[in-house]
Amino acid sequence: MDQPIRWRLNGQPALSAAEAQTPLLYVLRNELDQHGPRFGCGLAQCGACTVHVDGRATRSCVTPLTVAQGRDVTTLDGLAARWRQSQGISDPAVLHPVQQAFIDEQAAQCGYCINGWIMTAAALLAEKPQASDSELRLGLSGLKCRCGTQVSVLRAVKRAAKVMREAKAREAQVSGVKVLA
Numbered sequence: 360m361d362q363p364i365r366w367r368l369n370g371q372p373a374l375s376a377a378e379a380q381t382p383l384l385y386v387l388r389n390e391l392d393q394h395g396p397r398f399g400c401g402l403a404q405c406g407a408c409t410v411h412v413d414g415r416a417t418r419s420c421v422t423p424l425t426v427a428q429g430r431d432v433t434t435l436d437g438l439a440a441r442w443r444q445s446q447g448i449s450d451p452a453v454l455h456p457v458q459q460a461f462i463d464e465q466a467a468q469c470g471y472c473i474n475g476w477i478m479t480a481a482a483l484l485a486e487k488p489q490a491s492d493s494e495l496r497l498g499l500s501g502l503k504c505r506c507g508t509q510v511s512v513l514r515a516v517k518r519a520a521k522v523m524r525e526a527k528a529r530e531a532q533v534s535g536v537k538v539l540a
């Protein structure tokens with residue numbers, strides 16, 4: 360039998376003894392109780408299964424489990440906690456800015472696709488919170504929503520971008536103080 364695959368899931372050690380080629384999505388949902396990533400198309404076409412692998416938005420339906428070996432995987436289930444940790448926020452009710460913006464903008468309808476939008480937008484904005492409208496549209500262009508929420512989703516992502524820019528500015532200020540100290 361192969362050695363179990365070991366990685367970190369939402370900041371905690373995780374392992375699975377599933378076959379190395381098993382889609383990561385199946386392991387996350389069926390073995391590890393992760394309800395954020397969804398099975399949509401199973402063909403990397405819709406984005407419903409998106410997770411972060413080392414911070415990059417990754418379609419877990421076509422990602423073999425073996426890719427997770429030694430990596431840092433975040434699902435929607437752990438996104439808010441990781442955000443709070445990164446920002447030193449102790450209030451457990453605080454959500455990731457993208458999650459909060461989706462609520463504020465009432466961006467979801469049936470909600471099936473929402474994991475994909477939130478996880479993709481969160482990775483995109485973490486890398487580039489100052490992304491222009493066209494960069495946001497391009498970054499989100501591979502996602503599908505059968506309910507037609509694209510306009511409210513874009514509004515929500517722009518709202519979240521503002522919060523994440525402010526957070527980045529605060530971080531820069533704090534690290535600037537440290538450098539000067």
Ligand code: FES
Binds near residue numbers: 399419
């Ligand atoms: S379920 Fe993975 S991209 Fe559609």
Ligand code: FES
Binds near residue numbers: 472473504
């Ligand atoms: S909100 Fe229903 S599929 Fe997107």
